[in-house]
Each structure stands twice: as C-alpha cells, then as structure tokens.
Amino acid sequence: xxxxxxxxxxxxxxxxxxxxxxxxxxxxxxxxxxxxxxxxxxxxxxxxxxxxxxxxxxxxxxxxxxxxxxxxxxxxxxxxxxxxxxxxxxxxxxxxxxxxxxxxxxxxxxxxxxxxxxxxxxxxxxxxxxxxxxxxxxxxxxxxxxxxxxxxxxxxxxxxxxxxxxxxxxxxxxxxxxxxxxxxxxxxxxxxxxxxxxxxxxxxxxxxxxxxxxxxxxxxxxxxxxxxxxxxxxxxxxxxxxxxxxxxxxxxxxxxxxxxxxxxxxxxxxxxxxxxxxxxxxxxxxxxxxxxxxxxxxxxxxxxxxxxxxxxxxxxxxxxxxxxxxxxxxxxxxxxxxxxxxxxxxxxxxxxxxxxxxxxxxxxxxxxxxxxxxxxxxxxxxxxxxxxxxxxxxxxxxxxxxxxxxxxxxxxxxxxxxxxxxxxxxxxxxxxxxxxxxxxxxxxxxxxxxxxxxxxxxxxxxxxxxxxxxxxxxxxxxxxxxxxxxxx
Numbered sequence: 419x420x421x422x423x424x425x426x427x428x429x430x431x432x433x434x435x436x437x438x439x440x441x442x443x444x445x446x447x448x449x450x451x452x453x454x455x456x457x458x459x460x461x462x463x464x465x466x467x468x469x470x471x472x473x474x475x476x477x478x479x480x481x482x483x484x485x486x487x488x489x490x491x492x493x494x495x496x497x498x499x500x501x502x503x504x505x506x507x508x509x510x511x512x513x514x515x516x517x518x519x520x521x522x523x524x525x526x527x528x529x530x531x532x533x534x535x536x537x538x539x540x541x542x543x544x545x546x547x548x549x550x551x552x553x554x555x556x557x558x559x560x561x562x563x564x565x566x567x568x569x570x571x572x573x574x575x576x577x578x579x580x581x582x583x584x585x586x587x588x589x590x591x592x593x594x595x596x597x598x599x600x601x602x603x604x605x606x607x608x609x610x611x612x613x614x615x616x617x618x619x620x621x622x623x624x625x626x627x628x629x630x631x632x633x634x635x636x637x638x639x640x641x642x643x644x645x646x647x648x649x650x651x652x653x654x655x656x657x658x659x660x661x662x663x664x665x666x667x668x669x670x671x672x673x674x675x676x677x678x679x680x681x682x683x684x685x686x687x688x689x690x691x692x693x694x695x696x697x698x699x700x701x702x703x704x705x706x707x708x709x710x711x712x713x714x715x716x717x718x719x720x721x722x723x724x725x726x727x728x729x730x731x732x733x734x735x736x737x738x739x740x741x742x743x744x745x746x747x748x749x750x751x752x753x754x755x756x757x758x759x760x761x762x763x764x765x766x767x768x769x770x771x772x773x774x775x776x777x778x779x780x781x782x783x784x785x786x787x788x789x790x791x792x793x794x795x796x797x798x799x800x801x802x803x804x805x806x807x808x809x810x811x812x813x814x815x816x817x818x819x820x821x822x823x824x825x826x827x828x829x830x831x832x833x834x835x836x837x838x839x840x841x842x843x844x845x846x847x848x849x850x851x852x853x854x855x856x857x858x859x860x861x862x863x864x865x866x867x868x869x870x871x872x873x874x875x876x877x878x879x880x881x882x883x884x885x886x887x888x889x890x891x892x893x894x895x896x897x898x899x900x901x902x903x904x905x906x
Contacts, residue, residue, distance in 0.1 A: 594633030685716025692840025763791030
C-alpha cells in the first residue's frame with residue numbers, strides 16, 4: 419500500500435506536495451519522493467524514511483515549478499531500497515515523465531521478462547517500472563495516449579499520478595481497486611487542481627474534495643484546463659474492502675463513504691455476532707490503538723460494556739504492520755503499546771482489533787494484558803479471517819503464514835492464550851459498508867436506489883477473506899501460494 423499526491427498550478431507546488439504526503443504518511447513509511455516541473459524540465463528528490471525527516475527546505479527549493487507529484491511507499495513489489503523509491507523519473511525519446519503508483523500489477527513478472535528480451539534495462543525492482551518502459555516504447559504521440567497504451571498492457575491494481583514537463587495525469591484502474599480523489603485549492607482568483615489517495619491530505623492544505631476519481635477514469639491537467647476520459651474497457655467495480663478495515667485514515671472518505679462510520683458499524687455488528695459471555699459486570703472493551711479504536715467504540719455502544727483505554731500507544735513509532743523487517747515488527751509491539759494496569763487489573767477484557775494477519779502481534783498483546791492483571795481476555799476482530807494473500811497492493815504474507823488459514827477460532831484462542839476469539843463475518847463487513855453508503859447518500863439528499871439493501875459482495879474486492887480474486891492471478895504466483903480460484 420502506498421500514497422500518491424499531485425498538485426497543478428501552485429507557485430509552491432513542491433511545498434504543497436510535501437504537506438500532502440505528510441497527511442498520507444500512514445500509507446507508507448519506507449520511502450518518500452517528490453517530482454516537479456517548471457514547464458521545461460522535471461526535478462526529483464527521493465529519500466528513504468519519513469517525509470518530514472527526509473525533506474529539508476533546501477531540497478524543496480530545488481524542486482521548481484508550479485506542478486508536482488509525490489509518493490510515500492511501503493514495499494509490495496521490490497525491496498526496501500532507494501532505487502525503488504518513487505516517483506520514478508526518466509527521460510525518453512520525446513521528453514521526460516515521472517510516475518507514482520499505488521497498487522500492484524499482477525502480470526509484471528511476465529511483462530518484465532518480455533521487455534527485457536526486447537532490450538529494456540530495468541533500474542529498479544518495482545512493478546511500476548514496467549509501466550514506464552511500456553510508456554517509453556509506445557508509438558502514440560501524446561503523453562496521455564502513451565500512458566493509456568502502456569496501461570492496456572498491464573493487469574492488476576493501480577491508482578497513479580504522472581507528470582511530464584507540461585501535464586499532470588491521474589488514472590484509476592478499471593475496477594477501482596485502490597482509492598483516488600480529485601480536489602481543488604483556491605488561492606485568490608486562482609483555482610488549482612489536486613489529486614490524492616485520500617482526501618485527508620486536502621484538509622491539511624486547505625483544498626476541497628470535488629469527487630472520487632471513477633474506476634477506469636483518466637484525468638489530464640495542463641495549460642488548457644482539466645479534462646476527463648474513460649479510455650479503458652469497463653469492468654465490474656472491485657473496491658478493496660481492507661481500505662475500510664485498516665489502511666485508510668479513519669477521518670477519510672473512501673468512494674464517498676466515511677471510514678470512521680464504517681468502522682464503528684463493524685464494531686456494532688461484531689458485538690451482535692460475538693457478545694461476551696455471562697458476568698458482564700466487570701467487563702470492559704479495550705481497543706488495540708489506533709486502528710481498532712472506532713470499532714471498539716461501536717462494540718461498546720452496541721453491547722453496553724464500558725469502553726476503556728487499556729493499551730497506551732507510543733506516538734513515536736510507526737505502524738508495525740507496514741514495517742518491512744520481521745525483527746522490527748515483533749519488537750515493535752512492546753515498543754508501541756503498553757498496558758494500562760489501572761484499567762485492566764481484575765477485569766474481563768474484550769480486546770477489539772481491526773484484523774489478525776500472522777497472529778504474533780495479537781499473541782503479545784494478550785500476554786501483556788494478562789500480565790497487567792486481567793482475569794479474562796476475549797479477542798474480537800472487526801473483519802473476517804484473513805486467509806488469502808493480496809496481490810493488489812497489500813504486503814500480506816504467504817497463505818501458509820496467515821494464521822486464519824491454519825487455525826479456526828478455537829485453535830487461534832489457544833495460540834493467543836485468549837479465553838475466546840471472534841471474527842466478524844464477511845456479509846456483515848459488506849453490509850456495514852453498504853449501510854454507510856446508503857446513509858451518506860441520504861445525508862446528501864441523493865437517491866439511494868443504486869445501493870443494494872442486502873450484503874451483496876458485488877462491487878468489492880474481498881479476496882483476502884474469500885479467495886475470490888476479481889483480477890486474474892498468474893498461475894505461477896497462484897501455485898506458490900496454493901491458490902485454487904481465479905487463476906489466469
């Protein structure tokens with residue numbers, strides 16, 4: 419998962435991109451980069467680590483011009499190395515282009531092999547570079563047509579921004595797997611265009627959300643203005659459900675739906691499906707901060723069990739799920755969280771988290787809570803069991819490493835040393851998102867007839883929960899992970 423940002427028409431474009439990336443930092447902490455244009459040439463600066471630490475004022479002064487794009491990354495294809503940081507910026511026969519991409523291409527290995535056989539030389543390990551090579555080899559005349567030509571050769575998930583000397587281009591893949599939003603920033607009598615993975619970055623810079631970029635849509639911004647087109651064959655929408663569960667910031671709107679409200683609804687449904695046992699007078703609901711907080715609030719509201727801050731989070735470490743090294747991930751649990759004995763001692767504790775992947779972090783959390791004096795620990799998960807790897811931009815491990823694939827709820831409770839474990843069902847997850855979609859449309863006074871009343875899985879990617887992949891997976895990758903469904 420990564421974050422992308424673009425700005426057109428601002429005298430301090432690089433500074434605005436820096437701020438936009440800062441608001442998207444939760445989407446990637448390994449590297450950051452900004453590319454800009456002054457109308458004649460591109461400038462780029464990429465660093466490892468966080469945006470704030472990697473960019474100094476002098477770096478931003480070197481990024482000239484009134485248009486810029488930016489990227490924050492955690493690795494899903496390609497190792498954690500500066501050569502894989504984005505935006506990728508290259509010169510080709512007809513000019514220069516910089517590209518920043520969120521998502522994963524499922525056919526990049528085959529495409530890279532084909533391109534290398536034709537003489538292409540790759541400088542990075544990212545799948546994004548295959549788009550750049552296809553762009554450079556295209557015979558189309560305009561930058562946007564070259565990009566369309568390149569993207570017609572790839573499969574997978576992508577929300578991307580591209581910058582040439584004279585154009586800003588944004589594209590969302592035909593199934594809309596990854597979020598992308600369009601906004602405007604007004605300064606005096608000037609109105610500037612902004613693009614981002616989430617509208618949370620708009621709030622920081624004072625921009626207004628206009629709308630989501632539609633699946634399969636291309637937006638081009640240049641001196642002639644802004645224009646939209648749909649150059650790709652239409653396909654069934656498949657928005658990633660895990661954005662609502664974990665990745666998006668809780669104050670974000672993803673495809674017009676409040677992430678915060680969805681997560682509270684997940685907690686309410688979780689309380690209905692997995693209430694705690696009798697003897698609730700000493701029970702408390704404790705979130706795993708920060709991503710488990712809204713669902714824990716919903717669980718507490720629906721169950722009538724008091725919400726308590728039982729785990730104190732350090733705000734000086736990153737999100738452990740997206741750290742690239744196993745040693746950092748395991749050590750990071752105690753570095754990040756500390757039990758609040760005053761809240762936990764002698765209590766029956768309902769721990770609410772957004773998801774369980776490997777289970778190692780959850781096991782350490784249960785141990786910490788017990789050591790702080792809890793009488794019982796009941797673990798509740800505000801999403802279905804994660805049983806299948808993601809090939810579209812989330813670095814979930816192999817299927818064999820996913821604990822829900824090898825442990826049912828009873829076995830998982832034994833592994834975690836918890837008194838019980840309960841997952842949210844997939845229909846309830848979808849129903850929570852659908853319900854908030856209907857609520858949001860009602861708040862805006864718009865029609866709701868196009869929003870299904872039932873928990874239909876149509877319109878969402880739930881492959882990590884169900885194993886049903888909306889974009890075909892190459893057979894070699896499927897064989898490595900023991901997949902049986904939707905293999906090309």
